[in-house]
Amino acid sequence: MAKKVRVRFAPSPTGGLHLGGVRTVLYNYLFAKKYGGDFLVRIEDTDQSRYVAGAEEYIFDTLKWCGLQPDESVQHGGSYGPYRQSERKASYRQYAEQLVKDGYAYYAFDTTEDLEKMRLEHKTEQNPSPQYDHTVRMKMSNSLVLSTEETQNKLSEGTRHVIRIKMPEQETVSFTDMIRGEIHFETSLVDDKVLLKADGMPTYHLAVVVDDHLMQISHAFRGEEWLPSAPVHILLWKYLFGLEHMPQWAHFPLILGPNGKLSKRDGAKYGFPVFAMNWTDPKTNELIEGFKEKGFLPDAFINLLALLGWNDGSEQEIFSKEELVEKFSMERVHSAGAKFDYEKAKWFNHEWIKRYEVGSLKSEVKTLFSNNNITVSDDALLEKVISLVKDRCHLLPDFVQQSSFFFQAPATLDTDAVKPKWNEDKKNFFIAYAEKLGSTEWNAAGLENSFKDLATEKSIKPGELQLPFRIMLVGGKFGPPVFHIAELLGKDETVSRINTAINLFS
């Protein structure tokens, strides 16, 4: 049977595209692709109050960067649209009314104040959050209590109302979760969830079931936070379309921050990104930095995400997207939540940078340099530089720190590291070396040999001269081996930097 999975997004990136959200997308994608199925993306924009401008574009940009392109969506087309829930509004009411007709749901006319009053009245220490359930529904204003006539009158008067599911009083709802196995719920403990809101929009509960049916979804995967509302969805499937047509469920474990479920606040608080890409909240202007901008490669990002809650049973940790598709299996997804570890995340990125060919890194590094006002005119040089420094870079911006001095002379030199041990002998050595460079074979080994020969000749330990040389070329105590740097810098530049620095040190 053809497999089809879907992922849904609220119209706010904070509701969907933090680490946990992207991982949910990833697992859905991997599962679909593994079995040659389709991956569908739906926008669940039913709550106007939470709508954030630009969020939808941001969601698709993120999917694109991650390489998790949907087969069906608002942007990619498909024959099961519309893929935006607000555009499907018309069809939900008929399903809700069908449920009322069949006795599985009812109209409720309670105002916000009525509900608050009810909660206040029933609130005790034993029951801090009272539910609208079988214990109170007969005391409220709804079509279960009102006569048919009264109900009809209210409806024709246009009284604001919602449609609620009528949870059975004594029933056990069971289903099989692909990750957790059999799960049971007592319906008497579940509340009468709103299915259709007063504005005519469905809640998630109704929408997910109706849309999954209409879009012929075969597998419904989502985060563990949805587990408590699963019995509502199971019952809706039973009432509306039949349990035999219900998709198979799986609830993924949560990704945890240092304190429970990862929140967007955790990023700022603990200094690591929680979103795939930069997001500026249009209301607060607050910028939340993304993994992309922080310098992560998409391959590394999905790799580390995939391993947060799944592994293939071997000791392999680095997987390409293709390997993930091949090796992914729902059976090996864990049931326990995983705490996100930024240090390990950076390790994944480092591994990927090391594995990347120079050519694949080139455009990223170029952009990075131009953002830092460093002009790269020589592509061949850039390639050599990348291959020389990439093993030392954990995040893309490390390239700037590790190699900007190849393209422009250091603005300041760490003279403090040199001056205390600087003397006439050393000065003379470098004057002589700069001259000797004219006739030196121009490669790292040749440079090193002539450097050491000259040092011996002048009776200075080469080791004492290497640090000053490095500071002259690089500006500080970092970077690749100094003779490799000189080789790539070229004769003129090397001599020029030596001469500039001699004046500075003296």
Place this chain on the structure above:
RNA sequence: GGCCCGUUCGUCUAAGGGUUAGGACACCACCCUUUCACGGUGGUGAUACGAGUUCGAAUCUCGUACGGGCUACCA
């Protein structure tokens, strides 16, 4: 409070009745390197607790504790 899910090194995890409980990140030491890193070698470090089943339990069962999620006309 109620319901649901969970519990192996600090973190991510392997081991689906029999292993000196394995690997990775982080940390520490040494080596390499007269820069900073990378890399290499080694080390510290875990089955939440209590019963039960069994010749034998991290693994199966029950209880306890702890953690997390949900408890909205949000998703």
